[in-house]
Amino acid sequence: MPLKHILYRSSGNTEVFDKDCEEILRVARTRNSEAGLTGFLHAEDGVFIQWLEGPEEEIRLVVESIMNDPRHRDITVYSEGGIDVRKFPNWTMGFSSGRQAPLFEWLTEQGAPSHDLRGFGQSLQQFLLLRAA
Template identity: 45%
Template sequence: MNNLETAFFLYRSRTELTARSTQCADILHEARTRNLELGLTGYLHLEDGRFYQWLEGPALPLDDVGQMIVRDQRHRDVEFLWRGNQTERRFPNWQMGFGTSSAGTLFDYVADQGIQVSDLKLFATGLLQFMQFRFREKSG
């Protein structure tokens, strides 16, 4: 894949699912299988009734998956926080990393960094940094 072809998006949505639910396990299985087939990588975090997901890869499959997420009944109020192109992947070799509420959670990280959730650009950047931090923890 040419670096110029690497698109990404970051979204959040509301959900009734819990991390240990069968439906959440289904989402992860479906995402990992689909992402492997489409050349997508990313990270999904579930905390306090919200999904946060960074997804990256070729633009057309990425757009298709974004529309599938919007139509998926397991997600409500889908809000894309950040979209664009990048020169390299943030989550290479991870069809779908997954994190959930625990010590050192997203909201702890955001508070520790002094990030205002109301500033969507700053929040999106902080969210990506948190996901990359968790990715490095699990990969290293």
């Protein structure tokens, strides 16, 4: 079955952001391992960045749940579509927070192109891969 991915950012919708992260990860890891999905989530200052990958149909169903989840809004998709190999094969859903690894500082240091959706998405992907390494 073809492998698909999605990379997006969103804004958390509640005050209890840390608590949301724990609950999201608990459910995500169970469902992802059942569905054969892998990926990485970074949470910082009320913002989520997530890469999710796996078989086409399973991705479609889980992404539908995520897109309708009231715990976040203003979802910007940086990239989605087919991939040849998984980027996060060992993570049912890896996680890092801004307290361990400040993403926005890193993006500034890297001179990430904030005006270019595709280029910016590539910088985000690179950051998540570094966190997962």
